[in-house]
Amino acid sequence: MLPKLFSPIKVGRSLLAHRVVYCPQTRLRASSEHVPVPLMAKYYDQRTTEGGLLITEGASVSGNIGGYPFTPGIYNEQQIEGWQDITKAVHNKGGSIYIQLWHPGRATSSALMPGGKPPVSASAIAIKGKNMAGADYEVPHALEQEEINEVIDMFAQASKNAISAGFDGVEIHGANGYLIDQFINASSNTRTDKYGGSIENRGRFALEITAAVSKAIGEDRTGIRFSPWTEYQDMIDDTPYQTWGYLMDKLQENHPDLAYIHFIEPRDDYLIPAGDPKQPTDKETDSIEPFRKAWKGPIITAGGYTTDVKRAFETAEKYENTLVGFGRSFISNPDLVYRLKNNLPLNPYDRSTFYTQGSVGYTDYPFYNEKDSSN
Numbered sequence: 001m002l003p004k005l006f007s008p009i010k011v012g013r014s015l016l017a018h019r020v021v022y023c024p025q026t027r028l029r030a031s032s033e034h035v036p037v038p039l040m041a042k043y044y045d046q047r048t049t050e051g052g053l054l055i056t057e058g059a060s061v062s063g064n065i066g067g068y069p070f071t072p073g074i075y076n077e078q079q080i081e082g083w084q085d086i087t088k089a090v091h092n093k094g095g096s097i098y099i100q101l102w103h104p105g106r107a108t109s110s111a112l113m114p115g116g117k118p119p120v121s122a123s124a125i126a127i128k129g130k131n132m133a134g135a136d137y138e139v140p141h142a143l144e145q146e147e148i149n150e151v152i153d154m155f156a157q158a159s160k161n162a163i164s165a166g167f168d169g170v171e172i173h174g175a176n177g178y179l180i181d182q183f184i185n186a187s188s189n190t191r192t193d194k195y196g197g198s199i200e201n202r203g204r205f206a207l208e209i210t211a212a213v214s215k216a217i218g219e220d221r222t223g224i225r226f227s228p229w230t231e232y233q234d235m236i237d238d239t240p241y242q243t244w245g246y247l248m249d250k251l252q253e254n255h256p257d258l259a260y261i262h263f264i265e266p267r268d269d270y271l272i273p274a275g276d277p278k279q280p281t282d283k284e285t286d287s288i289e290p291f292r293k294a295w296k297g298p299i300i301t302a303g304g305y306t307t308d309v310k311r312a313f314e315t316a317e318k319y320e321n322t323l324v325g326f327g328r329s330f331i332s333n334p335d336l337v338y339r340l341k342n343n344l345p346l347n348p349y350d351r352s353t354f355y356t357q358g359s360v361g362y363t364d365y366p367f368y369n370e371k372d373s374s375n
């Protein structure tokens with residue numbers, strides 16, 4: 001009998017043939033103008049399978065929010081055209097592709113903001129430590145109500161642009177310490193208005209964005225990603241089950257037809273190089289299982305399956321309505337789906353080229369069958 005990882009499932013409007021999902025991964029290969037380039041089309045094309053789902057790297061919802069150099073955006077015509085080449089390549093092979101909609105919030109720098117303005121966040125609290133350019137993170141400007149409304153509009157407009165670019169849907173980036181997560185977590189949100197304080201208030205921004213995007217393009221073309229346990233970029237919340245449990249209840253109540261909810265597992269280790277003595281804290285008792293009781297639709301689970309492939313098969317077998325996201329192993333194995341299906345060895349990934357530019361470490365990882373690599 002075929003493992004459930006290789007059985008069909010409906011996600012939004014896509015009928016998928018299997019449950020191996022390409023996870024969103026920032027690779028910094030777009031142009032300096034934040035436009036997707038042909039090399040990116042080759043990369044996503046290489047990783048497409050018939051009936052497979054890909055989720056793109058985070059794409060900025062606006063040109064006025066900083067971000068990182070060489071990340072793509074989804075806010076202007078050139079970008080929409082650039083993405084069209086990518087969505088066409090994926091559809092030509094029978095795959096589906098969602099775009100991850102990203103607002104970095106405070107995780108950027110005034111050097112990248114228009115007019116050198118400070119980055120924005122829920123509250124005026126800086127991330128500790130250094131940013132990508134090696135400078136201290138800056139104290140962000142706490143968004144005011146009118147500015148919050150503007151951000152919500154950015155997400156709605158970006159989702160419409162995504163549909164014009166040919167995407168099957170969008171994933172709202174509510175994870176990993178970026179703007180939406182900065183509102184959800186108590187450590188970065190000390191607001192005293194209706195967006196801060198209680199769990200209901202901290203969850204409001206995520207829910208308002210979900211409502212606006214769903215309204216703009218349809219619930220069944222909208223997904224959202226969360227990382228209740230990720231401590232990256234100073235995210236700390238003492239009550240993950242209550243906080244994200246509330247979000248699950250509300251999403252189930254108000255948006256039961258969302259395409260999916262995407263979780264990063266508590267045992268996620270992608271930021272920790274192999275051999276580093278600091279490995280993920282033992283959170284054996286934590287699991288996303290309680291969230292499954294509240295949310296009845298499809299769930300994508302990611303984090304650590306790269307280093308434990310067996311668990312991916314077990315997870316898909318054990319849980320209904322579940323897909324498994326692969327990050328690093330999909331970077332280094334363009335034919336990951338074929339390799340998993342046929343129990344073939346995986347290429348190791350090279351962390352040193354995750355965030356460089358050009359084709360090295362991007363489109364040059366070998367296929368198991370060399371003839372497929374001409375794709």
Ligand SMILES: Cc1cc2nc3c(=O)[nH]c(=O)nc-3n(C[C@H](O)[C@H](O)[C@H](O)COP(=O)(O)O)c2cc1C
Nearest residue numbers: 023024025026058270303304305306326327328354
């Ligand atoms: C190079 C790299 C870039 C990433 N960029 C993003 C991103 O843009 N958005 C996001 O939600 N997660 C991002 N992630 C996290 C992955 O989606 C995934 O959750 C993580 O790699 C764990 O999966 P793995 O153990 O299979 O690698 C990134 C991970 C890597 C390795």
